[in-house]
Amino acid sequence: MGRALANPLDIYLRVEKLPTLWCPGCGIGIATQALLKAIDRRIREGFLRKDQIVFVGGIGCSSRVAMYVKFDSIRTAHGRAIPLATAIKIVKPDRRVIVVGGDGDIAGIGGNHLLHAIRRNMDLMVIVINNMIYAMTGGQHSPTTPPGIYTTTTPEGSFERPLNLIKLAWSLGANYVARGSVTHPQLLEQIFYKGLERRGFILIEVISTCPEVFGRHIGLRDAVELYRRLRDKMIVKKNPSIDESEYDWEKGFVLGVFVDREEKGYIDHLRLLRRDCMR
């Protein structure tokens, strides 16, 4: 049977690879759609060309965004997307290089690469789809798992303090730091849309749902119920301060753009250096 109705975003998808491996109720599809809509708007405005965009992914459910989108795209080992993307940006500075990964991929195993890329203000758009758990490998503890949560490697409940990615990116000097949520897709699209035209390091955290493992572990087996519960925890703020970025399952999560500044990115510095060398 052929596909009866084509989605307008299909032009940005490797439709031969569909259906995705994401579970019913998973938030990654919503995040991907918001991202593709933002890209589509930028392309239609003439601000970006389709062939300018490069996706890089590591390993994990979220990293497979790079597998399903129809742009130049590369996947590498778990956690290693950022250094690979760094090289692409240096060699091809006119590309918009987008890294998509999960909390385990980017904040866990790839944490060292993340902090050095932020420190360099490397011109990358890094999207962390945060479902607060290692999902693909079966629900182990991640750096963003809220305290008290049962995971398969913390059977007594996690007691580790979770990582606040927003504060991390702010403290190391990223140019654009924002938090969105799959429970607020229009806001998420707007965050991506703005991020696509910024230079320097762009970190976008997307709070997402994983009903299959995270939800199951906290007794919210029903995807809709988990989605609703998560949505209730989101607080939208227009211009939130960095102190409002607190990462807290009990108090909720503030969404919005926490940092938006115009400092020179790595590529700007490299260009200046090259110009001086050529003289």
Added chain:
Amino acid sequence: MRVDYVNGNTAIAEGAITAGLRFYAGYPITPSSDIFEYLSRRLPEVGGYAIQLEDEIASINAVIGASWCCVKSMTATSGPGFSLMVEGLSIAVMTETPLVIAYVMRAGPATGVPTKTGQYDVLQAVYGFHGGLIIPVLAPSTPQEAYDLTIKAFNISEKLRTPVILLSDAVLANTFGRVVMRSAGEIEIIERKKPTKPPHLYKPYEAEEDLVPPMACIGDGYDIYVETLTHDERGVYAPTTHVQRKLMERLYKKIIERSEEIFEYRITRPSGSCDYMMISYGSTALSARVAVKELENESIRACLLTINTLYPINEKALRKLCEESSMVFVVENNLGLYYREIRGVIRDKPVISIPVIDLEIPDPNEIKRMVRKWVEH
């Protein structure tokens, strides 16, 4: 053509530039660092980049990324750094990414003696990464060979879409010698094969007769997808025995079937007759050369076979070279690792390991002493 007096590390760096290197990513580690330092100065002069990343894991991944932009790329490291790179190396094998790793061995294991030499990592270089495939390993023994084999390493990597390891050591890294350097027009420089089909007909992993698929890069308009999972010709993840078998066989064959072409060696015959064959590689071959010359004075007629291509071995050629000898000695600066490989090929005569565990240049007297012991038996 120009002639310079340089050490092994500089020869590697210059050879890489001649071969077309334009992107280097690395992390400092003795005794490979001066390749990096030299390239940091030289690469911008030719429009290239040399960047320092947070670790070796980042470096190898950056090299993969740059290579997928169709830019010739390399990194250099030593034992502990290479251990971190093997994850990325496996990705490069699977995704058929051309790249070169200059692996300058030091004395190990662990952090060993960073400033001293050894050949302890010979097996790690080829068997270290997961997945059980094979990658070409070239080993120079003089600065001139370092220059020439670096160019060869790039050529093989581009032609066969494979990572290639250039295995050097601390002695060679710091040994100065006269090196004849060529310009790109004077020697063959191989560029990777690009697709001729339009994007909608192009299958990224569809190999041609040479078992190598043409490579579309980022920005070529092919919406490339680089897949690290087991994939079919379209690049679609396919976890089936059929696809796994087909892919593994092709990746293996594209290298192993080229062993004749890749295999390189040099033979030294002080007295013309090879009653005994001494096999060595890297800087240890320099000591072995002294040993065979001096053994001639004692009427022990030995030849030296300096193997420059450690993997894949051209087994037929190796057997032929050892044909007239009654005994084969494998001299190396480790506990006898490569000896096992030779013993697997030469099975009709005694193959004897001569391990020289010296932190300095292996002593020719020690080699001679051990040869005498066996010959007089």
